[in-house]
Amino acid sequence: MSDLCKTDDLFFNRAGMDLGRVESLAENALNGADDGELYLEYCQSEAVVFDDGQLKNASFNTSQGFGLRAVCGEVTGYSHASELSEEAIKRAAETVKTVHAGQGGNMSSPPTGTNTQLYTDDNPLSLVEFETKVKLLTDIDAYARSKDERVAQVSASLSGSWQVVQVLRPDGVRAADIRPLVRLNVTVMVAQGDRMETGSYGAGGRVDYGEYLKKETWKEAVDKALRLALVNLESVPAPAGEMEVVLGSGWPGILLHEAIGHGLEGDFNRKKTSAFSGLLGERVAAPGVTVIDDGTISDRRGSLTIDDEGTPAQKTVLIEDGILKGYMQDRMNARLMGVQSTGNGRRQSYAHAPIPRMTNTYMPAGQYDPEEILSSMDNGLYATNFGGGQVDITSGKFVFTCTEAYIVEGGKLGAPVKGATLIGNGPDILTRVSMIGNDFALDPGVGTCGKDGQGVPCGVGQPTIKIDNLTVGGTAA
DSSP states (O other), X not given: OOHHHHHHIIIIITTTOOHHHHHHHHHHHHTTOSEEEEEEEEEEEEEEEEETTEEEEEEEEEEEEEEEEEEETTEEEEEEESOOSHHHHHHHHHHHHHHHTTOOOOOOXXXXXXXXXXXXXXXXXXXXXXXXXXXHHHHHHHHHHHHOTTXXXXXXXXXXXXXXXXXXXXXXXXXXXXXXXXXXXXXXXXXXXXXXXXXXXXXXXXXXXXXXXXXXXXXXXXHHHHHHHHHHHTOEEXXXXXXXXXXXXXXTHHHHIIIIIGGXXXXXXXXTOSTTTTOTTSBOSOTTOOEEEESOSTTOTTOOSBOTTSOBOOEEEEEETTEEOOOBOOHHHHHHHTSOOOSOEEOSSTTSOOEEOOSEEEOOOOSBOHHHHHHTOSEEEEEEEEXXXXXXXXXXXXXXXXXXXXXXXXXXXXXXXXXOEEEEEHHHHHTTEEEEBSOOEEOOSOEEEEETTEEEEEEEEEOOEEEEEEEEEOOOO
């Protein structure tokens, strides 16, 4: 059975709505608009949290609703409700009609569908008993405490969601998607004398819980969280100043996502508020630097069979060998810029209008062995893990906090450091990338991207890369 048939049963048969009448309501509401859609959503989500030796929280939530959008030029009318009924859609239609009243817009052509399915449509929440989930977290707690006598506290959580969406256009074209999403997180606190440090590790994707119930999987998560906590226990104050910086593979791609990726989204470039505006076809990065956004990678956290406008996800080359090739586009910004949507129209839920957002954004592998990259450094910083950061899209300036980093002296890895921050300009650091490793990796599946008050799951990735000169903020006296 196709996703469209399965979602028809949920949104129409069970909800008591008639497909033909709903399509007529959408057509009437959007007649004269340039673009728009009716977005239907049903979502189940849960979270189980184990902390300090006991079950601290267990939650389950079900939500449903619709969002009706009409686009006229650059203006968007949006109305939503948590009620799935023809009457509620009719009321919403009266609201969005005001956006294009008296206008004579021609509805944009619909997206072309595919038969690709990137992940299972099974509901992960219903496949595993609650007791099994609690036992998993109990076992994680016991295993972490058995590994090292310095373990003082363990926190573990398992969360999942099952989101069902259908997009109805006024021209009768419909698309649907059924999206699972799970995540396992472990945090370990260690104590030695009067010093306490923590380490965390998480993993997830558009799969069921099966992989994370395997001992080898959750034990690896605990081992990695504990290793980081013990590294932090030995850390020294971070140096400060301008220096060579090497970023590790995988999750450090979050810096690429924040400092560069957002600046390559269509809305910022249409409005000319991005540091990359007007630079298509020009060199914006060092030779060898390629940046890709790819929503078609199977089972990945940031992947989408279709985006939230019904456009199939795509692999979009943004920068190729240092040359700016394109931007990530939703339908509205693509139409206004005279290009095609790249399948990057995303929304947090039915209560939000879609905007251009990243899926899985990464830099592909280069030619250098990671050891060769480290040995090429005279004095600098090797950063392998990051926490939070701030970015100014217009200027490209960023500040990122390192949660795992090491001093490098004479090409040799030195002591771990605490309190290091990376300060720079996204477009500028792209021109300073001098070595790209052959160890490409995607992150373990924990990213959430925030923009305009909306959060959506995303993925990042990169190989080890060397940046010749970057400002490091430190805590050393």
